[in-house]
Amino acid sequence: MDISIIVPLYNEEESLPHLAEWIDRVMNQHHFDYEVIMVDDGSKDKSWSVVESLRASNPRYKGVKFRRNYGKSAALNVGFTHAQGDVVVTMDADLQDSPDEVPELYRMIMEEGYDLVSGWKKKRYDSKIAKNIPSKFFNWTTRKMSGIKLHDFNCGLKAYRHDVVKSIEVYGEMHRYIPVIAKWAGFSNIGEKVVQHRKREFGVTKFGMNRFVNGYLDLMSIMFMSKFGKQPMHVFGLWGSVSFLFGFGIVVVLVFRKALGLMNLSSSVLLPLAIFLATMGMMLFLAGFLGELICRNSPTRNEYLIEKVEL
Ligand code: UDP
Ligand code: MG
Numbered sequence: 001m002d003i004s005i006i007v008p009l010y011n012e013e014e015s016l017p018h019l020a021e022w023i024d025r026v027m028n029q030h031h032f033d034y035e036v037i038m039v040d041d042g043s044k045d046k047s048w049s050v051v052e053s054l055r056a057s058n059p060r061y062k063g064v065k066f067r068r069n070y071g072k073s074a075a076l077n078v079g080f081t082h083a084q085g086d087v088v089v090t091m092d093a094d095l096q097d098s099p100d101e102v103p104e105l106y107r108m109i110m111e112e113g114y115d116l117v118s119g120w121k122k123k124r125y126d127s128k129i130a131k132n133i134p135s136k137f138f139n140w141t142t143r144k145m146s147g148i149k150l151h152d153f154n155c156g157l158k159a160y161r162h163d164v165v166k167s168i169e170v171y172g173e174m175h176r177y178i179p180v181i182a183k184w185a186g187f188s189n190i191g192e193k194v195v196q197h198r199k200r201e202f203g204v205t206k207f208g209m210n211r212f213v214n215g216y217l218d219l220m221s222i223m224f225m226s227k228f229g230k231q232p233m234h235v236f237g238l239w240g241s242v243s244f245l246f247g248f249g250i251v252v253v254l255v256f257r258k259a260l261g262l263m264n265l266s267s268s269v270l271l272p273l274a275i276f277l278a279t280m281g282m283m284l285f286l287a288g289f290l291g292e293l294i295c296r297n298s299p300t301r302n303e304y305l306i307e308k309v310e311l
Helices: 015-029 047-057 072-082 099-110 128-146 162-167 174-184 210-228 232-259 270-297
Strands: 003-009 034-040 061-065 087-090 116-120 158-161 190-194
Touching (some): 003 099, 015 099, 087 099, 087 162, 116 174, 158 162
Parallel strands (some): 003 034, 034 061, 116 190
Antiparallel strands (some): 116 158
16 A cells, blocks of 8 residues: 555544545545545534545545543554655644645655655744744754754654554653654654644634644654663763762862861851752662662663564
C-alpha cells in the first residue's frame, strides 16, 4: 500500500464528509493505493456514525473509537500502530490541512529520501494572539533545544516513512514534538514543506491556553529522557560530585584558616554555603544512583531500535 492517512478527530462531524470526499478525489487522481484511518478521540457528537458510514461505503476507510477523550497524541499513536502504507500522512480533521499536499509529501519521502516531512503553515489562518504569536515563540525554543531546523513543529500535516511511525511512541501532549522524538529514534533526515492552511469552517479549536504549560513540560521530559534517560548517573552524578567537591573544598579551606588562627568560623557566610553545596551534592548523587537502579530494573533497558540485521 502506498499511503496511509491518519486523521485524529474530536467532535468534527460537519467536516468529516467534506474531508473524505476531498481525500478520495486527490488519491484517485494520482492512482494511489491508500487507506484512511480515522481515530475518533471520544467525540460526543455524531462523528463516529459519520466514520461508520464512510467505512460502509468504502473499505479503504478504517475507524477506531476511543471510549473517552485521550488527546491528539493518543489518537495518532493508535493510528501509527495500524498504518500499513509505505508513507504515513497525518492530517487534522477540521479541513485546515489540505489533502492536495499529500502527493508532493509522498514524493519527498519516496524520491528525496526524507524520513519525515513536516508541513509549514507559512501563512496561517488562526487567531493572531491566541495562536500565531505564541507559536512563533514555541517554535523558536523547540528549534534551539532540539537543534532541528523546522519553522512549524506543531503542524498537523506531516508525512513519515513507514519505519518511523513503527519506531516511535507518542503520548501526553507529545504530538508537538514528533520530529524531536523521531530524531532521537535515529531518523534525522527531516524536511519541511510550505503547505496551504485554511480557516476552520466548522466547529471550534480543541486546544486552549494550557497547551503552553503542558507543552513545555513535555519538551523538558523529551529532552531529558533522550539525553539522560538511559544514564541518569551521567548528569546527576556529575553535578552532584561538582557540588560536593566545591562544598568540601570550602570546608577544607575554612578549617585550615581556623587552625592558623586567621578567622572565626562562626561568623563566616562560607560555612553555610559549604554545607549547602555538600548536602546538595550528596542528594544529586543519590538521585542519580536511584535513577540507575530504576533503569537497571526497567524491562526496556536493552531495547534498541534496529535498522538492519544480517545474521
Ligand atoms: N483532536 C483530537 N483530540 C483532542 C483534540 C483535538 O483528536 O483532544 C483533533 C481535532 O479534532 C483536529 C486536530 O486534532 O482534527 C487538531 O485540533 P484543532 O483543530 O482543534 O487544533 P488547532 O488547529 O486549533 O491547533
Ligand atoms: Mg485546527
